[in-house]
Amino acid sequence: MTTAQDLSKIASVEWLRACFVDGVVSDAAVEEAGLAGPLTPAAVLVPIVLREKEPTVLLTRRTDHLHHHPGQVSFPGGRVEAHDVSPMDTALRETEEEIGLVREKVELLGCLPQYRTGTGFDVTPVVGLVSPPLDLALDAFEVAEAFEVPLSFLLDHANHRLQSVEVRGVSREYYAMPYGDYFIWGATAGMLVSLHRFLLR
Numbered sequence: 001m002t003t004a005q006d007l008s009k010i011a012s013v014e015w016l017r018a019c020f021v022d023g024v025v026s027d028a029a030v031e032e033a034g035l036a037g038p039l040t041p042a043a044v045l046v047p048i049v050l051r052e053k054e055p056t057v058l059l060t061r062r063t064d065h066l067h068h069h070p071g072q073v074s075f076p077g078g079r080v081e082a083h084d085v086s087p088m089d090t091a092l093r094e095t096e097e098e099i100g101l102v103r104e105k106v107e108l109l110g111c112l113p114q115y116r117t118g119t120g121f122d123v124t125p126v127v128g129l130v131s132p133p134l135d136l137a138l139d140a141f142e143v144a145e146a147f148e149v150p151l152s153f154l155l156d157h158a159n160h161r162l163q164s165v166e167v168r169g170v171s172r173e174y175y176a177m178p179y180g181d182y183f184i185w186g187a188t189a190g191m192l193v194s195l196h197r198f199l200l201r
Contacts, residue, residue, distance in 0.1 A: 077090070
């Protein structure tokens with residue numbers, strides 16, 4: 001079994017680049033239970049920050065007054081607009097709008113399988129490397145805070161908890177990755193599981 005210590009050693013920038021160059025990300029989409037009706041195209045950025053000690057993943061906590069997923073941990077991103085030329089363009093634009101991380105700071109690696117949510121979104125997770133300093137400027141309306149989690153923690157299968165909840169009489173399973181005071185779950189945790197499966201395939 002791969003330990004957290006092993007993961008911290010192999011999760012280097014060279015290893016991350018090689019994973020996307022040498023591997024093929026599956027086209028099979030990940031779907032949550034309870035899908036109904038047309039889905040809205042969206043994209044998020046999975047920003048891997050190249051910290052000196054070990055890579056981290058940058059996440060945000062949404063403000064409590066938002067209509068969709070208030071207060072939840074998420075990746076920067078949002079729905080595709082008509083002027084976006086690709087999901088990568090959407091992810092970069094939304095990231096700059098939400099947290100002030102300019103696209104010139106992001107080295108794009110590739111996309112994970114689409115993630116289709118029960119709330120009606122067809123999300124493309126775009127993975128990119130970011131070198132400090134980040135110089136973030138959060139949109140106070142949408143983003144309550146930004147924080148980082150060690151990549152080795154997120155890639156450790158021991159931290160992937162499969163939980164269930166009953167919605168309208170139907171039991172639904174979801175992943176959760178509690179980290180300190182943060183509860184990472186739902187679509188965000190599901191996309192991190194996809195990242196884990198791709199990198200450690």
